Amino acid sequence: MSISIWDNLPREIWEKILDSLDTHGLQQAQNTCASWREIVLAYIMNGRLGNRALKLDRRRHSESDAPGSLLEHRNCTWDSLLVQVDRPILLTGMGVYAPQGASETIISVDARPFVFPLRPLDVETKLNSEFEDSTNKVIGIFAKVPFVIDSNSLWEMALNISTSRSAFSNRTIWSQSGSYHNRVESNGTYFTFCSSEKSFPWRSSSIDGQFPFLFFWKL
Incomplete structure (x- = not known):
């Protein structure tokens, strides 16, 4: 043919x-x-790639020997992570530690160029997700339209985990907290991570916290 x-x-x-x-x-x-x-x-x-994307593991420890630290999530708190790459990629998804403690939770994630004025976060679009392994500790959340990240541009990833309106408001939500490298190579692409240094309600995930995995595709 x-x-x-x-x-x-x-x-x-x-x-x-x-x-x-x-x-x-x-x-x-x-x-x-x-x-x-x-x-x-x-x-x-x-947005059809799903978990067939290339996968970047930021963790210092494997799942089996990771420290047992926990991270509390409140409705008003946003976890933030800045990322820079040395070659253009499509950011197709993010891995987040699954929330525990409340029967119904809402996970909101977005990515945006870290250029002021910052674009408002999209918390309305419903995204596809699936557990990454049999332990159900990490959820892969995939963008409807991947984000095009140029080399050496700075992007922010943002995460909020909150209780749904129908859940009891006094329930504490928590998740596992990872410990991370600030520079990682995956499939020939170097990723550099740092903090946005924004104050409350923002919380940095550059050293520890959320975003154990990223899903991407090389351009």
Whole structure:
């Protein structure tokens, strides 16, 4: 089958084909030629990648030997982390430690360029999520439209975990708290993390706290 015939396939057919590929298969397809690269990246920008994205682990310790520290979450508190990369990527999702203690919780995440005035956070869009392992300790939350992060630009990731309106307001929400490296390499891309140094209600996750994993794709 010639490249021109492939190019003329309807988007729905391409999506079914690419849905069947794993991470390595998608990388190979993207590197085949300029036309296929464009098709794969358009597919990823439609938010269909999920946990097939490349995964960055920020933790100093593995899940089995991680310290047993806990992090309390309040409705008014936002966890923040700044990230910078040395090559352009698509940020497709974030991993967060699962909340405990309340029967119903709301997890809000967003990412934005750390340029003032800061863009308002989007807490209305409902995102796809799934547990990352059988322990149900980490939830992968995936963007409807991945964030395009250019090299050496500074971006902020933000997280709020709160009780739902129907839950008892006096219930304490807590999660595991990780300990992190401030510079990590993954799949040939270097990630540098730092604090936004913003005051309450903001709380930094640069050294410890939330965001144990990031999900991304190389451009």
